[in-house]
């Protein structure tokens with residue numbers, strides 16, 4: 001399997017530490033608000049990676065954190081803890097906020113057919129591990145206490161900027177990167193906080209005793225701590241969205257390797273962003289795009305998954321309702337076509353193997369999901385392959401795509417419902433309400449039903 005590695009900036013052959021086994025860590029959500037569909041694109045990307053590795057026969061163990069403390073409004077050490085911001089917004093406790101948005105997150109996560117990670121850990125449930133790590137870094141003078149907080153001294157590690165190719169050193173320069181304030185507690189301005197004490201925010205709700213003062217962990221130490229505690233000292237793949245490369249993952253590498261005394265993770269996997277018409281999707285910009293909102297608007301969440309799979313995970317993707325409509329229509333047509341396949345004939349092993357190889361090959365090229373989908377189309381067009389073998393192949397492809405290619409009940413409206421809608425459209429046309437008439441036709445088309453106007457009246461056909 002070939003995978004792009006942000007650490008080497010190359011597409012590389014993936015070789016796990018232990019043959020046949022993969023340990024993978026995904027940065028989880030900050031549960032101060034609903035996750036938007038941009039966040040979800042990132043989790044779909046990770047899900048496809050995990051499903052592909054399983055499809056290829058690897059034994060995969062995956063861990064993910066839930067950030068319920070320590071992520072400040074800026075990714076550096078300025079601003080306020082996002083949980084505190086949400087508390088003020090909603091008049092609840094930080095724990096209530098975390099609980100509510102964690103449930104909301106997994107509800108959307110599941111709707112998209114994402115496999116749940118084997119290990120899901122709240123940041124607040126692993127404080128002992130962060131304290132152990134920070135203590136060791138302090139003992140070795142890699143971390144220092146200043147102004148009540150514990151900071152990591154980036155000058156004590158070689159090649160701190162390894163993930164960004166040393167090209168982003170200026171990112172932490174005060175005044176260049178948004179939200180980076182001058183901090184006179186720091187030896188180097190790019191040093192980052194491992195532990196905040198109440199010196200940072202007096203009324204912080206989530207506090208723990210520690211040898212370095214009552215306080216709470218910084219965001220970066222959470223992921224290193226949870227990963228090392230639950231997956232061990234050697235990690236195969238670690239991932240997140242591209243915005244996590246710097247400073248979050250850069251800091252994770254620095255502190256983990258300083259703590260362990262050896263290389264920690266071999267492959268860094270990053271998903272490009274989903275953008276809306278305002279640029280980077282943000283939890284505060286305009287309409288708040290969530291999976292639940294798409295559902296309320298009548299979309300099937302799996303159509304969004306299908307939309308994501310049609311583009312490469314390392315390319316930016318611009319979200320629009322037109323693109324989502326198109327994806328939904330295409331997926332419905334695909335399902336209708338598959339529903340019409342008769343399960344006849346024997347199982348043809350050679351043909352099964354041939355198509356499986358092509359499908360795998362597409363995925364092995366740095367997860368080329370669009371090419372994998374095109375193999376599915378090739379299969380559907382192939383008149384040489386019998387129905388039974390086709391259906392077996394489709395089932396197996398869907399273990400990776402997870403777009404419910406075979407649904408128990410294909411969503412074709414009952415005949416009488418369609419006839420009623422055709423009548424309503426005719427009425428609308430008589431009243432010259434062409435907007436309504438067109439919307440009835442378009443809605444039916446989205447469901448895989450095409451209306452055909454003839455001189456004798458309107459009929460329909462199932463598309464696909």
Ligand code: AMP
Nearest residue numbers: 029030038039042240241244273274281
């Ligand atoms: P957060 O809840 O803000 O910690 O973000 C959760 C994950 O979503 C992180 O791994 C981010 O890198 C990722 N992410 C944030 N915004 C986007 C976006 N617009 N498109 C794709 N991924 C994103």
Ligand code: ZN
Nearest residue numbers: 027028223248
């Ligand atoms: Zn993380």
